[in-house]
Structures are given as structure tokens and as C-alpha cells.
Amino acid sequence: MKIEQIEMREVQMPLISFFETSFGRTTLRRVIxxxxxxxxxxxxxxxxxPEGPFYNHESTETAWHILEDFVxxxxxxxxxxxxxxxxxxxxxxxxxxxxxxxxxxxxWDLYSRNLKKPIYxxxxxxxxxxxxxxxxxxxxxxxxxxxxxxxxxxxxxQRIKIKIKxxxxxxxxxxxxxxxxxxxxxxxxxSAYKLQDLExxxxxxxxxxxxxxxxxxxxxxxxxxxxxxxxxxxxCLDESILDAEDARKAIEAGACQIINIKLGRVGGYxxxxxxxxxxxxxxxxxWCGGMLESGIGxxxxxxxxxxxxxxxxxxxxxxxRYFHEDIVDPAIEVDPAGKIHVSPGLGIGFQPKMSRINxxxxxxxxxxxxxx
Ligand code: OSB
Ligand code: MG
Numbered sequence: 308m309k310i311e312q313i314e315m316r317e318v319q320m321p322l323i324s325f326f327e328t329s330f331g332r333t334t335l336r337r338v339i340x341x342x343x344x345x346x347x348x349x350x351x352x353x354x355x356x357p358e359g360p361f362y363n364h365e366s367t368e369t370a371w372h373i374l375e376d377f378v379x380x381x382x383x384x385x386x387x388x389x390x391x392x393x394x395x396x397x398x399x400x401x402x403x404x405x406x407x408x409x410x411x412x413x414x415w416d417l418y419s420r421n422l423k424k425p426i427y428x429x430x431x432x433x434x435x436x437x438x439x440x441x442x443x444x445x446x447x448x449x450x451x452x453x454x455x456x457x458x459x460x461x462x463x464x465q466r467i468k469i470k471i472k473x474x475x476x477x478x479x480x481x482x483x484x485x486x487x488x489x490x491x492x493x494x495x496x497x498s499a500y501k502l503q504d505l506e507x508x509x510x511x512x513x514x515x516x517x518x519x520x521x522x523x524x525x526x527x528x529x530x531x532x533x534x535x536x537x538x539x540x541x542x543c544l545d546e547s548i549l550d551a552e553d554a555r556k557a558i559e560a561g562a563c564q565i566i567n568i569k570l571g572r573v574g575g576y577x578x579x580x581x582x583x584x585x586x587x588x589x590x591x592x593x594w595c596g597g598m599l600e601s602g603i604g605x606x607x608x609x610x611x612x613x614x615x616x617x618x619x620x621x622x623x624x625x626x627x628r629y630f631h632e633d634i635v636d637p638a639i640e641v642d643p644a645g646k647i648h649v650s651p652g653l654g655i656g657f658q659p660k661m662s663r664i665n666x667x668x669x670x671x672x673x674x675x676x677x678x679x
């Protein structure tokens with residue numbers, strides 16, 4: 308593939324309602340979109356980094372800087388025959404996986420549009436329908452949370468995840484269970500606890516939770532081993548797993564029984580597939596996490612979720628939960644049974660709406676290849 312041009316732009320999309328986790332509240336999504344041009348075909352990717360460095364070390368601004376100064380230049384003038392050629396060219400950049408994934412995923416989209424195939428087919432994905440869950444942020448009151456849960460269940464979602472933090476945990480889960488005895492329920496702490504909270508976390512064992520996601524430090528594996536030994540509820544790691552080696556170590560140590568895979572957090576499809584395979588060969592189920600993506604990131608998440616070991620419902624849900632108007636056509640939709648039907652369309656399977664993208668763009672930069 309001869310890459311002629313790479314364009315990056317920041318788009319700003321207000322969320323329909325705020326999304327609050329143990330690390331803070333988001334009201335406006337600022338994401339970076341990448342467009343890669345080759346021979347009349349365009350591939351799309353999204354940097355899923357949050358606005359501030361509170362989930363991991365990345366932010367919209369660091370992703371912009373790393374893309375502009377370090378990720379785009381080596382790819383712009385390289386010979387790329389296959390999207391798997393991208394990750395090795397970015398290997399010397401330490402960390403900044405979300406910035407790397409933005410371009411890597413765009414090149415997968417470009418490559419598969421060139422071959423006139425959907426990305427999921429090139430990945431070897433086999434799932435045609437995906438089971439969907441939702442992630443519900445911390446609310447102002449338990450009543451508001453219960454109302455939100457009810458609304459999502461009515462929409463068909465198959466699994467409810469709530470965000471927890473000290474002061475918004477056991478009592479909240481207890482109230483949910485009083486009202487909804489049988490639902491598939493889990494919680495995500497985004498690293499809000501320490502091993503000293505072990506006794507408190509053990510009381511979550513009484514509620515039949517599907518899993519507890521990332522209770523301890525964002526960069527920890529060993530304390531999770533201790534915690535998992537003491538808990539009946541499976542631990543799922545999110546923040547701590549940055550590549551396939553982390554997954555192998557966490558599984559071998561007994562730090563978790565489930566892993567959440569995010570394309571951004573692991574640096575793109577090539578590493579996501581490796582994490583998937585490491586987990587699959589060790590009988591550890593995975594599911595696809597979300598980062599409040601626009602339709603472009605969401606469509607990439609759908610493609611990834613078609614791989615066989617994505618056997619638990621993901622945080623991949625409908626565009627209309629997040630935005631009044633998405634930037635892809637059609638918007639991402641979930642059927643009344645809580646399923647996404649995988650699009651057979653080329654690349655990510657959804658058409659970016661340039662008129663909408665132009666409206667929400669706040670800055671843009673273009674890079675032209677010296678080769679063309
Ligand atoms: O930990 O999974 C997380 C959103 C932002 C940052 C981290 C997380 C999340 C979510 C939202 O849980 C998932 C989604 O609906 O996109
Ligand atoms: Mg999480």
C-alpha cells in the first residue's frame with residue numbers, strides 16, 4: 308500500500324449524560340480521528356484516550372503530540388504491505404498505546420477496504436451477532452441508578468456493569484439486587500481500592516456478581532493475586548493488561564479469571580489478537596471494553612469482538628446511549644434482544660459521515676508522504 312496522506316483531527320462530542328467513574332466525570336468527549344489515504348481509498352481510526360490522564364497516563368493532548376511527532380512520521384514514509392507491519396515500526400515508542408492504536412486500526416480499515424472485505428473477516432472473526440452489556444456510571448443517587456438500570460434492561464441489554472468507588476459500592480449493589488434479583492451484574496472500580504480493603508471487598512461476594520473489574524492499582528498484578536485468592540467472585544483485569552505478556556503473567560500468577568480487551572489500551576489489533584489468543588489457550592474468557600468511543604472506535608470494537616474467545620457480553624452498546632448524533636452511518640444499533648448484528652460492509656462496516664465530522668472538528672493537521 309502506498310500511503311499518500313495521513314490526516315489527524317480532534318473532534319468534540321458532548322455526551323447525552325455525564326459519565327462518572329472512580330477517577331472523575333466526563334461530559335465532553337474529545338477524540339482524535341485518523342484518516343489514512345491511499346489510491347482513492349480512506350481508512351479510519353480513533354484515539355480512545357480520555358480527556359485527562361486518570362484512567363491511564365494518556366490524554367487527548369498526549370495522543371495528539373505522540374501521533375504528530377512520533378507515530379505518524381515513521382508510518383508515512385514506510386513500505387506497508389500489511390497492517391501487521393505497523394506495530395513493529397512503532398515498537399520503539401514506549402507506551403502511548405492509544406495513540407499507536409489510532410493509526411494501526413486506521414490502516415486495518417484502509418487495507419480491508421482495499422481488499423473489499425470487512426475487517427472482521429481478515430481477523431478470522433466468526434461471530435455474526437454479539438451480546439451487549441452496558442456500563443453505567445456513578446449517579447447522584449441510588450434511585451437514579453436504579454432507574455437507569457431499568458431503562459437499559461428494557462432496551463434489551465444482557466449485562467449491567469456499574470462503576471463503584473469507596474462510599475458507592477456494597478450498599479449500592481445491595482439495593483440493585485433487592486430490585487433486580489436475577490440480572491447479570493458486575494462492577495468496575497477503576498483501581499479505587501487497595502489490598503487493605505480486602506475485607507470490605509469480600510462483602511461483594513454475597514451478590515452473585517459476574518466479575519469485579521480492576522479493583523486494585525492500575526499497574527498492579529501481584530496484589531490482585533492476593534485478592535483473587537480471598538474472593539469467590541472472579542476478578543477481571545482492564546487497566547493492568549497492556550499486552551499479551553501482561554496477560555500471560557496475570558493468568559499464570561492467578562491475578563484474574565477474565566480479561567477485558569480494549570484496542571486502544573493494547574495498541575491496536577495486532578496486540579489485541581495476541582492477548583485474545585493467550586487467554587484462549589488458557590481458557591480465560593475475554594470481552595471487549597469501551598472508552599466512550601465515537602461510532603468509528605465503536606465499529607472497530609465490533610470487528611474485534613467477532614473473535615471466538617470474546618464469549619462474555621462487552622461494553623459495546625448503541626451510539627444513541629452516548630451521542631445525539633454519531634459520526635457514522637448507520638449509527639451503531641442494538642436489537643431488542645441486546646444483540647449487535649455484525650455489518651458485512653467493507654472495513655469497519657460503517658460509513659463515516661464527513662458532513663457531521665466536519666461540524667464537530669476543532670483542529671486538523673495533514674501530513675503528506677514524500678513517496679507520492
Ligand atoms: O474502565 O471500562 C472502563 C469508560 C471510560 C474509561 C474507562 C472505562 C469506561 C467504561 C465505559 O466503562 C464503557 C463504554 O460504555 O464505552
Ligand atoms: Mg474498566
